[in-house]
Amino acid sequence: MTLHDALKATPRLPLDEDDGPVFxxxxxxxxxxxxxxxxxxxxxxxxxxxxxxxxxxAGDGDGSGQTPGYYDHWLSAFEKILHAKGVAGAGQLGELRQAWDEAAKATPHGAPIELKR
Structure with missing residues (x-):
């Protein structure tokens, strides 16, 4: 399967007129x-x-009015598959996401986001 075929087979992937992903x-x-x-x-x-x-x-549209965007689902699925494959623990990913959110909120607009180690 080529990358192009894989992307076309990806569920609900937003594509432009040239079949490229849209962000x-x-x-x-x-x-x-x-x-x-x-x-x-x-x-x-x-x-x-x-x-x-x-x-x-498939969990989209639970009626809460807080339906995540497509790439929020993508990120969640990526975290799940990394955890399932033993690449990263769920706790590690959650901690990293929290640290990233905090760093992003504390960073002035236009400045690079830096995670503290």
Missing amino acids: EAPWQARVFAMTLQAHEAGMFEWTEWAETLGAEL
Whole structure:
């Protein structure tokens, strides 16, 4: 399966007129690229990824009015597959997400976000 075929088979992936992925924010492109790199490194098959993402998207529209965006689902699915494959523990990913959120909120607009170690 080529990358183009894999992307076309990805559940509900927003594509432009040239079948390229569409992003609304830089973080979306980054998590997309990390997912592709993890797949290309052999961490998971694309069919596994599509199933994981599809399951995540299936929970969309719970009536709460707080429906996550497509790439929020993508990020959650990426975290789940990394955890399932033993690449990172759920606690590690949660702590990293929290640290990133705090650093982003504390960073002045236009300045690079830096995580404290």
